[in-house]
Amino acid sequence: MNSKLALSFTIVVATIGLAACGNMSRRDENTAIGAGVGAIGGAILTGGSAAGTVGGAVVGGVIGDKVGKDKK
Numbered sequence: 001m002n003s004k005l006a007l008s009f010t011i012v013v014a015t016i017g018l019a020a021c022g023n024m025s026r027r028d029e030n031t032a033i034g035a036g037v038g039a040i041g042g043a044i045l046t047g048g049s050a051a052g053t054v055g056g057a058v059v060g061g062v063i064g065d066k067v068g069k070d071k072k
Contacts, residue, residue: 002048003043003047003048004048005048006043006048006049006050006053007040007043007044007048010039010040010043010053011040013039014035014036014037014039014040015036017032017035017036027065027069030064030065030067031061031064031065032061032064033064034060034061034062034063034064034065034067035057035058035060035061035064036057036060037060037064038056038057038058038059038060038061038063038064039053039054039056039057039060040056041056041060042054042055042056042057042059042060043056
């Protein structure tokens with residue numbers, strides 16, 4: 001039951017965080033989305049551990065930042 005609570009909390013926090021993306025650049029949005037998805041993935045893969053959730057958020061945020069990088 002604890003992992004379901006952690007996953008639910010992570011989803012709610014990610015949703016609230018993404019709702020604040022109104023005036024962000026596309027790259028910032030991709031970074032935030034990547035962090036949210038990574039946090040959810042990390043929580044699922046590690047059974048809701050805090051380290052897995054934070055690690056997933058970091059990895060997802062970095063990937064989202066690189067995907068959102070301007071190509072000139």
